[in-house]
Amino acid sequence: xxxxxxxxxxxxxxxxxxxxxxxxxxxxxxxxxxxxxxxxxxxxxxxxxxxxxxxxxxxxxxxxxxxxxxxxxxxxxxxx
Numbered sequence: 001x002x003x004x005x006x007x008x009x010x011x012x013x014x015x016x017x018x019x020x021x022x023x024x025x026x027x028x029x030x031x032x033x034x035x036x037x038x039x040x041x042x043x044x045x046x047x048x049x050x051x052x053x054x055x056x057x058x059x060x061x062x063x064x065x066x067x068x069x070x071x072x073x074x075x076x077x078x079x080x
Contacts, residue, residue, distance in 0.1 A: 015042065048074040
């Protein structure tokens with residue numbers, strides 16, 4: 001289902017309730033915006049801990065990719 005919204009005079013868009021609830025977006029929640037192939041994509045940010053947890057196991061033993069310290073990755077992430 002495609003929802004519609006209106007851009008107000010300040011450039012704001014109200015995200016329909018169904019979509020906010022789908023991502024558990026509440027008042028004050030920060031989101032990431034991405035322009036992709038003529039579309040604006042709204043994404044709920046991933047915490048460094050969630051990212052590290054989801055990436056565990058992707059680099060296998062013997063891989064040419066160096067293993068990274070998760071704490072160092074978190075520090076890099078938080079600088080952005």
